[in-house]
Amino acid sequence: MVYRVAVKTFLITGSVGALLMFVVSFFYTRMINVPGALYSMLVMSPTIFFCCLVSAHRGLYEGTRNMAPTAVSQVIEAVGKLVLGLTAAYGALLYGRWQFSQGSPYSAPWPPTPPKRTCCRILLWRREPCWG
Numbered sequence: 001m002v003y004r005v006a007v008k009t010f011l012i013t014g015s016v017g018a019l020l021m022f023v024v025s026f027f028y029t030r031m032i033n034v035p036g037a038l039y040s041m042l043v044m045s046p047t048i049f050f051c052c053l054v055s056a057h058r059g060l061y062e063g064t065r066n067m068a069p070t071a072v073s074q075v076i077e078a079v080g081k082l083v084l085g086l087t088a089a090y091g092a093l094l095y096g097r098w099q100f101s102q103g104s105p106y107s108a109p110w111p112p113t114p115p116k117r118t119c120c121r122i123l124l125w126r127r128e129p130c131w132g
Helices: 002-031 034-061 068-101 116-124
Strands: none
Touching: 002 034, 034 116
């Protein structure tokens, strides 16, 4: 009986939270003026729903003092995060190398080298050119 109520409550809470994050992400990314963050927020919004459902299941087994299902689910979750994180990092590395090889503006040397006259004026605090 308690499990059914918990699942229904967490289902509603997770659905509302996921929907709220999905809708608010459009306005939030405009407000902070970072449009590239929109897709990452949209992808993360379903995690609220699934975390609520998993919490209801874990709570049932922890309430009956059976920690084995909780431990197994945590190990599976950790391995999944590891595999997904390493895969995403490798993909980002490959994309960064490809972008660098294409000569994108982000592959320019930093800091950019200023002309000699400007460099002399900045470093030696002189108004006239260093040479001539």
